[in-house]
Amino acid sequence: MTLVAPTARLVDAATGAVLAGAELSAEVARHAAGYTDAPAGVVFARSALTTASVLRYAGAFRAGRPVALLDPALAPAVLADFVTRFEPAVVVGVGEGGAGAELCELPKGYDDTEHPVLGRCWVRRTAPAALPHPDLAVLLATSGSTGDPKFVRLSRAAVLANAHAIGDALALGPDEIAPTSLPLFYSYGMSVVNSHLAAGATLLVVDGGVLAKEFWQAVDAHQATSLAGVPYNYEMLHRIRWRPGRHPSLRTLTQAGGRLRDELILHFHEQISASGGRFHVMWGCTEAAPRMSTLPADGLPGSVGSVGPALPGGAFTVLADDGTESADPHVTGELVYRGPNVMMGYATAVADTARGDDQAGALRTGDLGYLDERGFVWLKGRLKRFGKIFGIRVNLHDIEDLVRADGPAVAVSGPDRVVVFVVGIDAEAAQALAGRLSERLRVHRTGFDVRPVDALPQLPNGKIDYRALEALA
Structure with missing residues (x-):
């Protein structure tokens, strides 16, 4: 399995530039080679919604360099703390982010350089105290927030397995065109990038978010076929009386990142269905690279409130009060997920990046719920809430x-x-x-x-x- 399929395309909405086929493959390879001269260790990638950010990420992945996707607006003190604790080999995307993307001072032991391919970056002079595990591919903050003290460690196999499982569940193919409606450093946004590139589809790189006029101008100009959003996105779109029918190329809406009100799920399901499209409710977490289940479009309206069955290759059980696991319908307890996309574990410092798989493919989600007779998941809240x-x-x-x-x-x-x-x-x-x-x-x-x-x-x-x-x- 590969992250960037031969038919994949990158379209830059700001410039109109297109990278496709052999040209895209060559550009990813060029970025992969750009990491050759950096010392061993993880890559820190400050990742705005730009084509350069996507190429730096895909290049690191191809080069086998573990990459931590970071918010370019990360507070300077938090970025400095991350660099101290994780000793990255190189920090790329130093010039990303625009307003609100203030940098910390150049860390000790690093050189500020202008790389001909990677752009401005900070390069470590010596190797870190611990070398990353060979299976490690991606590091993500557990909630994407600016002050999270730990990363989720995702293996290459987990990232690819989830990308291809999402592609299967959503029937993604070369004719799909997905805009970057979510940040790259957020696990759901990363998974949109992964799943579409792996399926040989088109990624439309556009910044600004779903409330920006320029975003929808790009969607229409490039005939985008899908939109991924979190509950806040759909709440705001509903508030401004947005209708998918105004954008004839749209045929798929997906929602994850929290619970959307049932009435809004039904509203957007009805709206997109009227245009011959589909609405998918999905559920996941960063620790699962990140998606675990999807509600088939034909599960609406009858199964509104459910997040559907496990993605291909995954399975759910329920951990009952007595400590036993069960797949019996209507036994409520903590949901346990097993699948090839489960994380290797957490990391709070550079030494943790050298660790192997701590999870053995099993994840206690921290969510309460039950399974019905079809294996559909019904969530009842968080254990800690x-x-x-x-x-x-x-x-x-x-x-x-x-x-x-x-x-x-x-x-x-x-x-x-x-x-x-x-x-x-x-x-x-x-x-x-x-x-x-x-x-x-x-x-x-x-x-x-x-x-x-x-x-x-x-x-x-x-x-x-x-x-x-x-x-x-």
Whole structure:
């Protein structure tokens, strides 16, 4: 298996430049050769949504150099800490990111150079304290956030297995054209790149995001066929009354990165179906390279709320309270995933990059749920997303489900209460909502603090910034 199939194409929306076939293969090989003179060790790649970033990533992959995909807007102090702890052989993409992409000072032991292929980069003068394991291919922060202290270690086999499994599940082929609607350093964004290049499809490199006029101009100009989004993307598109029918080339919508409200899943399913297209709900995590399941398009509307069965090659079981694993329908517990795409383990320092496979293909997801008779997964929330109100344990995910009719909401645990942030309601409605929660859960009214907000804080990858909300609770 290969990351870049012979029919794959890269199209740069900003310049109109196209790399395809033998020319793309040669360009990836040229970037792979660019790492030859760097000392042994991992590559740190500051990765904006540019063709150069994609080529540096694909080149490192082809060269067998483990690459950590980093947000170019990473805080300078965090970048400096990562360099200290992981001792990368080279930091590429030094000039990526534009506004808000401030660099730290040149780390000690590195030279600031201008490489003829890789561009401006920092090159380490000596080898790191530990050499990476030969199977290691990609390092990703566990949530894509700017302050995460650890990376997920993904093997080459895991990345390729997931890319090809996604291609099979979505029937990707050379006629597909996917725009870069998500950051490359975010696992879902990376998987869009991987799955389309591996399937021999076209990757349309376009920056700006789904709310930018220029993004949709590029989609129409280059006849993009699909859109990948997280719940926030679809919430915002719904708010501005976006319709896929306005972009006739679109035929596939995919959603992952968190739970989208059932009513919006059905809304976008109906919209894209009216144009002869399909809507796929997908589920995964960075630790699984990153996708684990997909709901077939014909699973809607009947199975709305499910994230579907495991991708080809994977399987789910449920870890019951007694510690046994079961695939029996309707046994609720922690979901366990097994597949070739499971991570090797975590890394918090350079020594961890030398470790082999700690997982043996098994991943405890930390998500509660059950399997139905068809093997479809139904999620019931996160194990850690619980709070206590006057000593009573409550599921924060369930509370969010109860209030979502009033607007997008996030519940976080505060001291002896639950704080619920709800978008688009006024103070009077917030008070009434707190009363309804009190009655429904039979907990005193003072145990709920409902706060109206204009918008929920977002991480760079489009997910909810729970840490920011917890700090306000």
